[in-house]
Amino acid sequence: MIFRGTDTVAILLEWIIARMVLHPDIQAKAQSEIDTVVGAARNVSDSDLPNLPYLQAIVKETLRVHPPGPLLSWARLAIHDTHIGDHFVPAGTTAMVNMWAITHDEQVWAEPNEYKPERFVEEDVAIMGSDLRLAPFGSGRRVCPGKGHGLGHCSAVVGPNAPKLQVGGF
Numbered sequence: 117m118i119f120r121g122t123d124t125v126a127i128l129l130e131w132i133i134a135r136m137v138l139h140p141d142i143q144a145k146a147q148s149e150i151d152t153v154v155g156a157a158r159n160v161s162d163s164d165l166p167n168l169p170y171l172q173a174i175v176k177e178t179l180r181v182h183p184p185g186p187l188l189s190w191a192r193l194a195i196h197d198t199h200i201g202d203h204f205v206p207a208g209t210t211a212m213v214n215m216w217a218i219t220h221d222e223q224v225w226a227e228p229n230e231y232k233p234e235r236f237v238e239e240d241v242a243i244m245g246s247d248l249r250l251a252p253f254g255s256g257r258r259v260c261p262g263k264g265h266g267l268g269h270c271s272a273v274v275g276p277n278a279p280k281l282q283v284g285g286f
């Protein structure tokens with residue numbers, strides 16, 4: 117629980133900060149949304165998140181390009197012979213789902229190597245496990261039990277008092 121609940125959140129936050137440094141135009145757009153919705157008198161809280169669609173899009177795009185758990189997760193064990201597509205999987209096989217490969221597959225995502233939060237403004241993609249194009253928390257009975265908690269942490273790094281991020285300071 118400690119391992120899964122700390123490194124994942126830290127990795128996601130580091131990538132969001134790195135991406136804001138690399139894309140000042142995106143950072144400015146997010147700041148403008150926060151200024152409009154939250155104002156300058158207080159920090160962002162969880163209850164603001166539904167009103168911050170561009171910030172949500174940044175979190176989703178960062179989870180897509182840099183999934184903190186790229187392999188889901190610890191191996192699964194086939195308990196009987198089965199087929200996945202054309203592949204025969206004998207009982208006793210261990211297998212992992214490569215989420216990184218799915219989120220970087222150009223048959224699934226247009227321009228998968230481009231960092232473009234706007235794609236999630238144009239299309240609202242669920243990330244909690246119901247849409248397998250982007251399941252950064254896994255899916256099914258072993259889905260991440262800390263997914264809501266993990267996403268809530270992202271609001272803690274933004275707000276009127278957050279420093280502007282610049283390449284020189286990175």
Ligand code: HEM
Binds near residue numbers: 185187258267
């Ligand atoms: C951005 C944050 C997080 C990400 C991206 C993430 C991602 C994941 C992924 C991909 C899995 C494997 C799911 C699967 O195999 O299908 C997982 C499992 C797990 N996560 Fe998270 N997680 C995050 C935050 C957290 C937090 C905050 C906690 C606890 C407070 C947590 C606790 C766990 C535990 C205990 C498991 C193992 C569940 C099991 O095997 O049944 N995670 N997480």
